[in-house]
Amino acid sequence: MNQEWNAAWREQMLPTLADENWDLIVIGGGISGAGIVREAARRGWRCLLLEQRDFAWGTSSRSSKMVHGGLRYIAKGQWRLTRDSVRERQRLLDEAPGLVEPMSFLMPHYRGGFPGPRVLGGLLSVYDALAGRRSHRFHDAQQLRFIAPGLKENDLIGGTSFVDALTDDARLVMRVLSEARADGAVVLNGLRVAQLLREEGRVSGVAVEDCESGETLHLRCGVLAVATGAWAERLRPSDSPRQLRPLRGSHLVLPGWRLPVAQALTFLHARDRRPVFVFPWEGATVVGTTDLDHREDLDHSASISGEELDYLLAACTQAFPAAEVTAMDALSTWSGVRPVVGAAGAHQDKPSNETREHVLWQEPGCVTLAGGKLTTFRPQAIEVLKACADMLGRAFEDDAAPVFAAVQPSLIPGLSPQQWRRLAGRHGRDLPKLAQLIAEVGQETVGITDTLWAELAFACEAEMVLHLDDLLLRRTRLGLLLARGGEEHFAAIRTLCQPRLAWSDGRWQAEIQRYRLLWQRDHGLPEITP
The missing domain is CATH 1.10.8 (Helicase, Ruva Protein; domain 3)
Known part of the structure; x- marks a missing residue:
């Protein structure tokens, strides 16, 4: 792997791309594209990843940072999604300590509120069974005064804790891309795919514009994988039905001292009964997330609205009334657009009711991944590559090899x-x-x-x-x-x-x-x- 992976290297590499007949070109530099190119490179495929803007520029740097099974998916009957998620969560905890770390989540219970301790405990028993380990327990109100100081105490009867995980999502993408590059993949940003090239009814390559210089390249490949998240329909044939429902989730970042929390707190917002979180991340405290239709132009970065800011501040007041958090306390905000595949009649339904399942759209020479979750990027990549291998006439199986190479234990002098x-x-x-x-x-x-x-x-x-x-x-x-x-x-x-x-x-x-x-x-x- 060339460690000097920088703009000078990029300038040298660009003129050589058209000389290759790539086995696979991946479009999209978020976690989905990174996972696909990583698994392909590990198998010896000659592969290239192209990102229009920057790696993790879209949803993969603007998620809620949670590597989790999705407890609420059990209540919706999405057993396979939950099972795959908790398994992949454990894989990432085992393979990437320091990047994916366990985090205790706490849901308080108030008199007359839903879900109560028994209902939540039942759901968590199923959750733990799918994960293969028990992690939940009930704490009474007295214990919560020490576990979660400042939490609203009126009518508080206790709280239930369980374990999931948090990550730095953008660094997760970079780590996966590093593994792909170590196995021979070529990975580039600032390259916009303007058009798919077709020969005899089959996708055979891409026309690419260098966003830095304006130059155009024509690249050939055996098969193309599109993993562009909320932008996945951009390169589909114009007569294909539109299925994606972009949903925006916004977050508020506070100084850790302003609203100190030792674990993630989750509760149902009084306004719409949606789950929201207050959690520690990178020394700060994050409040999120919203969930609403994103109707703005996807070519512009998503940003928080005044209504969303009010919603998140109301969540702070609901859970920590004595803290009196205001907008002026915020360090920053971020907003991401979830690439959700909408169901029939979706726009008459609540955004939070949409499934987070993924689907594959296929045409000769091209596989598009739509939907999906951060946590399950590896099995999603395997599914995409199986479809690609069929188009290439290659055998393929999931050998469940590690995503990340082990880091040799050693200490850097002077660092803890x-x-x-x-x-x-x-x-x-x-x-x-x-x-x-x-x-x-x-x-x-x-x-x-x-x-x-x-x-x-x-x-x-x-x-x-x-x-x-x-x-x-x-x-x-x-x-x-x-x-x-x-x-x-x-x-x-x-x-x-x-x-x-x-x-x-x-x-x-x-x-x-x-x-x-x-x-x-x-x-x-x-x-x-x-």
């Missing part, structure tokens, strides 16, 4: 075991290179976050950063965790990163201006009208 675990989880095979940069740059973290300055340096040198938002919103999450997107650190970031990115002073200024506008639009607070 907890810091090493975090870095090993996020960087995997790249840890030796990162260790060299830690020795060069030092062990200091950026502000109050856990992110090392060396991680910024590493991203600039070896993680295909094309724009400043790639660095601050996806390679690291500083733009979400620091006030005003990290503005107080811009001078230091420039000193460290501008030389490594080989940007001129003019380019840096243009990137700063672009980032400020993007952050305010996509991650700031909406305009609040009196």
